[in-house]
Amino acid sequence: MAARVRALEMILSEKGLIDPAAIDVIVDTYQNKVGPQNGARVVAKAWCDQTFADWLRSDATAAIASLGFTGRQGEHMRAVFNTPQTHNIVVCTLCSCYPWSVLGLPPVWYKSPPYRSRAVMDPRGVLEEFGVTLDKDIKIRFWDSTAELRYLVVPMRPAGSEEMSEDDLCTLVTRDSMIGTGLAELPR
């Protein structure tokens, strides 16, 4: 595999289609710079700032871009808000479309066939595997990401976090809570 990738890199750079230095920058960005801390900032801000939350609800692409997190694939973002009645969960049944700009690269399970099929057919069962048991009255809604539209779940702000600052709230927002396979952590 490594030799094939080197071969492709060589062929494509000879054709002027890629620049090896630019490839290294992309690797560094996705390995070290983008990650769920970006999404956590979006969620914490929405928890603290109603105007931002409203903006996020009506135009997530612009609201998220205002914090400096923009997608490179020209994709649109939509934020889906958990409520006491509805829990949202995100999947990509097609391949593995994922909101990279706010969550980094997807975890292994997100890309796996069992998650891609079961999140749709048996979301409650999947959530239980993640240790999340929801009340039977809570409706679970799944959102199927595409190349053009990706979803960010805004988990509910946990009880007991009313006095916390936006920075401190960021630490409660886990990656899984923004995919919908988890909840925000409770303050310690």
Added chain:
Amino acid sequence: MSRHDAPGSQATLPPEIEDPSPFSEPWEAQAFAMVVGLHQQGVFSWSEWATALSAELKRPDAATDGSDYYECWLRALEQLLGNKQIAETGQIDAVAAAWARAAHATPHGQPILLKNDPQDANR
């Protein structure tokens, strides 16, 4: 119960990797970045890419735990480049084989250069 404790079955979600890096080997990161770079250059649209990747991921011999995800990724890239007549499989095979021979012929610790391929006609 966490998903780590779930009994093994085909439908069980794969466990989380402990390594925080999203890639398990460097070539995966390179293959990933090449796709992002080619898209930025306008070589293909992201929907074209998603369709190509999806076709590879849906192959019946794809691993159920997603462990061959970047192998599918690389095959999808080769497929797309072949369709666009940018790089044919035969050409990639030839350069990859030359690269592997060069790596084998290069003393440990030295940079691997394609001219170290013992079969390189330009030597």
